[in-house]
Amino acid sequence: MTQNITGKVVVITGASSGLGEATARHLAGEGAKLVLGARRLDRLQALARELNLAPGAVIQADVTDAKQVKRLVDAAVEQHGRIDVILNNAGLMPLSPLERGKIEDWDAMIDVNLKGVLYGIAAALPHMTRQKSGHIINVSSVAGHKVRPGTAVYAATKIAVRMLSEGLRQEVKPYNIRTTIISPGAVQSELPQSVTEADVARGIENFYETYAIPADSFARMVAFAMSQPDDVDINEILFRPTSQEL
Numbered sequence: 001m002t003q004n005i006t007g008k009v010v011v012i013t014g015a016s017s018g019l020g021e022a023t024a025r026h027l028a029g030e031g032a033k034l035v036l037g038a039r040r041l042d043r044l045q046a047l048a049r050e051l052n053l054a055p056g057a058v059i060q061a062d063v064t065d066a067k068q069v070k071r072l073v074d075a076a077v078e079q080h081g082r083i084d085v086i087l088n089n090a091g092l093m094p095l096s097p098l099e100r101g102k103i104e105d106w107d108a109m110i111d112v113n114l115k116g117v118l119y120g121i122a123a124a125l126p127h128m129t130r131q132k133s134g135h136i137i138n139v140s141s142v143a144g145h146k147v148r149p150g151t152a153v154y155a156a157t158k159i160a161v162r163m164l165s166e167g168l169r170q171e172v173k174p175y176n177i178r179t180t181i182i183s184p185g186a187v188q189s190e191l192p193q194s195v196t197e198a199d200v201a202r203g204i205e206n207f208y209e210t211y212a213i214p215a216d217s218f219a220r221m222v223a224f225a226m227s228q229p230d231d232v233d234i235n236e237i238l239f240r241p242t243s244q245e246l
């Protein structure tokens, strides 16, 4: 067992596939108490059965609705008396050049990737400030460090996540709360399926087939940040497949 994970109450948004699901598996194996959210309840329920989670450990929660995110976090506190970690992970990546004017995709990325993270922070902070402890882990991306043609809006949401996380880090010092930004490169998940433009999707699928590494790589980063002693705050992790240049 890894130090400082066993028994921690961990809320994960977007736990029905990819990085969130892999993290749930990993942390369950380390003895964390999980409360998992996403829209696809059937997927969450199947995961809960596989991991033998406590009843009530999965909750349907759309992160574009602040009330649903609050319900998810409050459920964790009701069930376990506290919340130790929130992993604001839900996201989507419908990439396309700006000239295609995919306004619905832009709105969705802002609503899920940025506002969804804010709603997670809003839901968790009242509990964590009261507890005078907690750990907020926000998922950014390599795209939060580098923009490329076709990634402008996605990258804008991801750099915004980094910036608000750093502001949060400075604000929560009086409350003994840790904050971590994790920025992955290409990791195997369903993320390429969120691309809505066929030609862009083909390029992204090829890229992921060539470079993407297993989702447990991300889960290990979460475990690394969580497992530090309480006086050590891993503020930012950027990791890529060894073979990925950009």
Ligand SMILES: NC(=O)c1ccc[n+]([C@@H]2O[C@H](COP(=O)([O-])OP(=O)(O)OC[C@H]3O[C@@H](n4cnc5c(N)ncnc54)[C@H](OP(=O)(O)O)[C@@H]3O)[C@@H](O)[C@H]2O)c1
Pocket: 013, 014, 015, 016, 017, 018, 019, 020, 037, 038, 039, 040, 041, 043, 061, 062, 063, 064, 089, 090, 091, 092, 093, 112, 113, 139, 140, 141, 142, 183, 184, 185, 186, 187, 188, 189, 190, 191, 192, 194
């Ligand atoms: N995979 C990569 O290469 C990579 C690289 C950098 C960053 N990331 C980031 O990693 C995070 C996880 O993505 P992933 O790669 O694991 O992709 P994924 O397999 O597509 O998983 C995305 C998760 O987000 C959830 N989600 C999407 N919209 C939601 C909403 N409105 N409300 C609640 N949950 C929602 C999905 O669940 P439901 O559809 O069931 O709601 C799903 O569980 C994202 O923030 C992504 O930007 C991934």
